[in-house]
Amino acid sequence: MALFAEFLAPYGYAEQSLLKRLQPPGFLGGLPEYLLGTDNLGRDVLSRVIYAMRTSILIALMGTVIGASVGTVLGIVAAHFRGWVDDVIMMLVDFQAAIPFLIVALAVLAFFGNNFVLLVVLIGLFGWDGYARIARGLVLSTNGQGYAFAIRTLGVHPAKVYIRHVLPNMMGVIMVQITLNFPEIILLETSLSFLGLGVQPPGTSLGLLLGEGRNYLATAWWIGIPAGVVIFLTTLAISLLGDWLRDMLDPNLKGKDA
Template identity: 55%
Template sequence: MTIADTSAPVTPDHNTVLSRMRRALRQVPFSVGFGIAWLAGMVLIAIFADQIRPYGITAMDLRSRLALPGTFPHLLGTDELGRDVLSRLIQSIRMSLVIAFGATIISAIFGTTLGFLAAKFRGVVEHLVLVLADFQAALPFLIMSIAILAFFGSSMSLLIVLMGFYGWERYARIARGLAISASAQGYAAAVVQLGATPMRVYLKHILPNVASTLIVSMTLTFPEIILMESGLSFLGLGVQPPETSLGNMVGFGREYLTRAPWIMLAPSLVIMLTTLSISLVGDWLRDKLDPTLR
């Protein structure tokens, strides 16, 4: 009589894994699935823009000026200088996503840091952070951005840093409130009693517990930064030629709206679908991650 070896690892059944994946996909609404697929496509386009772009963004074909969409070899037509709209749209997606992603990260780090400082020191520091947050919320950010870019000139680094100060007060308020709540709970006090430094307490114990709420806030700030950058580029203060962005394309295409509407409509459609997808996915993540809404 032999005893079966029970120490061997148990591999999950293939059909069980597939059934779990099907159940998970059924729980995702169609609109959210569309948003996730669209955002994944935008990210892939941004990463592999150089490989999938058929022409250079400055390559001109003067014999094919204002060619209609579907005209071979320009699938989305050409602009007033004979430049391929599809190639410029692919590069614009990359530029707009890089600016929005970088600015969102800067805003989240800056706001969360100030929120944690306010929760740690309280008193004068907390009052100062709250006053700055109120000032930022009351300040017309678009007007301030126009003034700064008009005075210093537009550059990629300045644009990303400037956009990074958009919406930081949300993260500061959220981080402050959640950090105060977490500090009042037992686990944070226990770690302090064990001799942990304040930085370790906030980064290793409090931050992971508030990260879900901050991530949801990032999904709300991301589309707003895309729209803000598009507005600045539309006014000629954002991304400067020869580079291009979605707002830049809309700004140049408005002059040919009656003769060649595809120059403006293609980036406008991408802006609309991208911001809509981020909003849909953000609302879904809020419902899934925010414990107060469960």
């Protein structure tokens, strides 16, 4: 739905019709052309939810790629150099895990102001510590097996060893971590947008829709509730996908009953 929003949404997400504002869903006696009703500006709720899904998933995807890349690279660097480099990186990992990231993100956005690039970078920094821990542990395990050391003794540059041999063996575990971390990033983005520090009007996102609908819960619940349902279903679906991938890719779980 997010990918084909232009074809699935019956109206534009910013298209207004003040004469049709606060119409209930069509299946509850409202206008039949508005399946999920209209908001306080007469915009089609269904269309806004579909476009909001695209925005939230796109931000979460970009943030996930940033976090996974930064964390994996730092984990490999820590395991390769060891010593004080390892100590510094793991200290940063512990610091990241100890602080409430939502509070930090709120403070940064409130101080520097809202812009899309800063929002994506902030969301990308969420969860990198998990990837760093995983990458470091996998590299140390791989180095202990000896084949990586044997390849390096043949004169192959360490970077090529990690890219061609170590990283491909890590991708299964990294992909599982991505699917498990992705719902948390969606919730982070929706939380920031709900509080007014994420995506800004006239743009749209699931958190922004939820925030817009909170003032109308008693009189026009259909403005915010659909976005909340979509957030729940999206995070649940991706979490289930992560559990399935873990079962399929983890050799210790293969052949066992769920």
